[in-house]
Amino acid sequence: MSSPAPRTTGQDHPDQDHLWSVDEHLEDILATVRPLEPIELNLLDAQGCVLVEDVTVPVSLPPFDNSSMDGYAVRVADVAGASEEFPAVLEVVGDVAAGQDEPLPVGPGQAARIMTGAPLPPGAETVVPVEWTDGGLGAGPVRGMRARSLAPEDAMGHVHVHRPAGPRAHVRAAGSDVRAGDRALTAGTVLGPPQIALLAAIGRGTVRVHPRPRVVVLSTGSELVQPGEELGGGRIYDSNSFALTAAARDAGAIAYRVGAVADDAETLRSTIEDQLVRADLVVTTGGVSVGAYDVVKEALAHVGDADEPGGGVEFRRLAMQPGKPQGFGSVGPDHTPLLALPGNPVSSYVSFELFARPAIRTLMGLTDVHRPRTRATLTADKALTSPKGRRQFLRGAYADGRVTPVGGAGSHLVAALAHADALIVVPEDTESVAPGTEVEVVLLR
């Protein structure tokens, strides 16, 4: 700006002259936001959450020696040298089903019919699969057992065994999976289906994790009409509250969409106060720029009383396009973090991806909080232009190491956004990027 020096208005922060870099703003957010207090959740409610405890195995898996096949539990000596021509003929003493507590013992010359997962009975030394026997039917090899309910007599009589088995063949030893006292999972593990499988297998019905943050998404603007309703003159449909609620869920949050709030500071303040009871993070869109009706700025830019909504929210100008005006701070007695994003659809979405998503994932206790980035060759008809001193994020389509711009730089171009799957990053000191140049790309999927 040229002299005379720009005058501050009532809403401006003392250090308003500072133009924040994208990285400074992000660092400030991530240095402020902390993982949520851990809670004990039922196993399936903890899916996708971060474990906060080291989990120790209370009882070995499997807890007891058990059969890995449907077959016959026998003594090794009794089936030594057995063949189809010269089978070992053993007395069947009964069934050992999975879940059976005290199976009957197997003596010399005896066999117990055993099911997969059933405990190896006392006296038995090995398991012969049913396919290596006549299944007790006396007529050559069988492929399987007959159902107990249909042929109870198969649990008795005699079985012909056609092949020998060495000691502990087809036996899963107690503790061969994990042993009591082993560390099953360490704090910091993200709980996906296989980790949930292990926790269930060792008997954990609940687990201590950082919960998913509850995010209240609130759009502002007297011009906003809800989709499905009639569009009056001078009005547009509210898309930000839908886009950011979906994006918050996509980031892992439990998201609540609050319909658009008109440009009235008191209404906005009371709406935010009402919502705080269910918010671990508040995200607003619109009303953060330099206009006379920028209600978010007006409602929240109070300095001093930190317990009051807006007491701790600072409004900034970022060296970024789109997304120059941004607000960040905390509101309410619990100092709930609040991100005030700009109102243009593309600005708000890009700001969400860059700032709100990492904040949500930090609240979850994740360490990998950012979208993946890669480098790609720019495919375009002409050079991209970018304002000096601003980091530009252009919408692009990425595939196989190449990225193509989608639509223009305008922050209102929501149609192009819907056909992009990447952001092309043009650094602050770059004003033009020629086709064929390697660029940094943020992958959005």
Place this chain on the structure above:
Amino acid sequence: MSSPAPRTTGQDHPDQDHLWSVDEHLEDILATVRPLEPIELNLLDAQGCVLVEDVTVPVSLPPFDNSSMDGYAVRVADVAGASEEFPAVLEVVGDVAAGQDEPLPVGPGQAARIMTGAPLPPGAETVVPVEWTDGGLGAGPVRGMRARSLAPEDAMGHVHVHRPAGPRAHVRAAGSDVRAGDRALTAGTVLGPPQIALLAAIGRGTVRVHPRPRVVVLSTGSELVQPGEELGGGRIYDSNSFALTAAARDAGAIAYRVGAVADDAETLRSTIEDQLVRADLVVTTGGVSVGAYDVVKEALAHVGDADEPGGGVEFRRLAMQPGKPQGFGSVGPDHTPLLALPGNPVSSYVSFELFARPAIRTLMGLTDVHRPRTRATLTADKALTSPKGRRQFLRGAYADGRVTPVGGAGSHLVAALAHADALIVVPEDTESVAPGTEVEVVLLR
């Protein structure tokens, strides 16, 4: 098998001799399962779903010419040649806020204070950003406007403009985003946050999609105890129902976990019948092998009455390790598809990833139904061994083009599964894989 030929038992299917390949079984499933009937869903309920209609833009975006800046709407001639030293002094006729229907006209020598998104008033030809003016305060350039509520007088009086602006500067033209009649999105689009943004922006409150499938997950086995309860002798904790419910959600389904059902055919049949009302897909684990207590096989392997649970379920042996015994078919009057997976934790999880996940994603109408695959160099101390004629899926940890086996081949090794993020594929005709060999890998994350 050697002669005499293996005998069939009562439960076996006529073509039981056929050993199905992994691909044959998968093809059979994908040729049978069809995308669910489309329904109209609220926008946010449709997140992650596949659109079944081509969506046309009903009204252009933006619907009207509007300002992209907070500033003053003026005539081009009135600000031509303006500078800080020789400003253009214009009469401020009032405010144009966003959402205002019929803004007052701007005549020669006049300016309307205009907010971002507000319609360009009649007579105005361009917009001068507030930063290029004195904001009506008469004391040099300002950084922004004062809030309307605090300084209503700023909407009147005179403004000093310090820079000229060409025609339609800082004006977003009606239809510059999308035009009425344009195709916004095509059928088959997966609805993520940016697509939801576009649908909201064009006024769509609901949208026609394939719904998420409701998947009932049911584990069987008299040995199963629920996590958190006391483990009796010969018993183990139910982990499959938890793992597969989580995996079904991960695949995109609405999943319902049904606690373990004991090995009793009648109980299982009535449980499945009860669950059908909320099932688009039933997934069971356990009870599909050759044992005498294999309740799923017993309950469902009825030939003939296709309307009866089990009427259409076929049990197969697959040339696969783990996961040899598998069942697939349909149950109940609506021919609800059912996948009967084996009961060992690793077998059931691997089977789910290979067969149930693609089925769920097919029900959703997705075309990209499989986990991504890549090739990686095997890092291991010794060669992997694999049974001839079986496609083996070993658990592995993948990073940077290399994969390391985690744990052994045992299908009960759930602890190793929890530390794996990939499956190493060993083809049917390969019995040994040396370290350093390039292998196919299924990525599980």
